[in-house]
Amino acid sequence: MDDIARVRQFNRTVTERIGALDDGYLSRGRPLGQSRLLWEIGAAGDRGAQLRDLRERLELDSGYLSRQLRALEADDLVRVEASPGDSRVRVARLTPAGVAERAELDRSSDALVGGILDPLTERQRERLLAAMDEVGRLMTASAVEVRCVDPADPSARTSVAAYFAELASRFDIGFDPARTRPTPDDEFREPNGTFLVAFLHGEPVGCVGLKLHGDEPAEVKRLWVASSTRGLGLGARLLREVEAAAVALGVGVVRLDTNRTLTEAIAMYRSHGYVEIPDFNGEPYADFWFEKRLG
Template sequence: MPQRPTAISISPARPDSAAGRAILRAYFDDIVGRYHGRPATADEIDRVLIDEPSDDLVPPVGLFWVATDGATPVGCAGLRLLPENLGEVTRVFVAHGARRRGVGSRLLTGLEEIARTRGLSRLRLDTRHDLVEARRLYTGHGYVEVEPFNDSPYAAHWFVKPLA
């Protein structure tokens, strides 16, 4: 008898919680591997977790959400709360086994709703050239490509979305 899929739930979490650490490790495993064109090593993932901490994704300067399928973390999204009613979307990720189930869209929509309730008037984000699925998700949600707003060596595309 086929197993019935569990419902995906999304809830706030701390990046340093067990679920937060697990999904951020999966996130960096995916993007570091894509960057190098080969599977990432454990040492590479450990290094990027140190070099690019997510400790700014906690109140009062940021927020973080984890999507779970049952007890298994399968996605995440972060929001940095910046001056002038600006938010920066970061760490949007869906694990391979949970893709094409609307998880990324639900994470992004939820993040935008929370941003509105916090009085943010616009969101921005940057992404790499090879993260084609991410760019498709952002443009599908109304993000518009703009001129660079940072000097990240990894960013190749910058997007902004006004919040109504």
């Protein structure tokens, strides 16, 4: 059976069994959309959910959301009030009856999950859960999109800020961005370089910069992966993509520096064909320097 047929087969089996999980919501005699909304509002807890957040998260039309909320209010499950700060914004909260109803939804969904797990032996269950984790992880990995982005773009800014914060927490000597060798935005822009950001559901979850040095080897910098997406092979993917971008810009050799506390990164560089070289840039926070010949 070829790859595509295997995915299709998976699709059939899974939608049939997992689709039943939605029935748990339907079984409470409420349209699916309203149940989902109820669940989502409850997830926000006591401080309530702002309507605009709900709209964005569930991708609902504003008129549609409004009507759904009205229906839930009519059943006394939800109360919608103006936000204290900005009274254009409205906030939805569950009533006690709504909280109870949501708990009930949870219970019937749990029961359906139980219907999948219960017929299995302990060992089968463990294997199923492990395989589910693997599928989830790899499908998430494949949902990540890497795009070339201007270094002044908000997504690049937040990525670099997160990168610096990460360094500050990992380096045994702390990290002060002012002490590192500065890289103006322009050096990460073509034709001087490039900057890639990885997005998952529209949120930046990783980045990498490339800085050209004329005929000298180019430099890979700011390689960062959000802690929420570790273990998806995203670091390696960013490295591959930045190398491809370098090749496209006519680069033959890339270099980078790294700190001794970033052990996974060091291992990754080594396993991707990077070889250690002497200090080439005098970066104060670096302990190791690597180089790779491309193509």
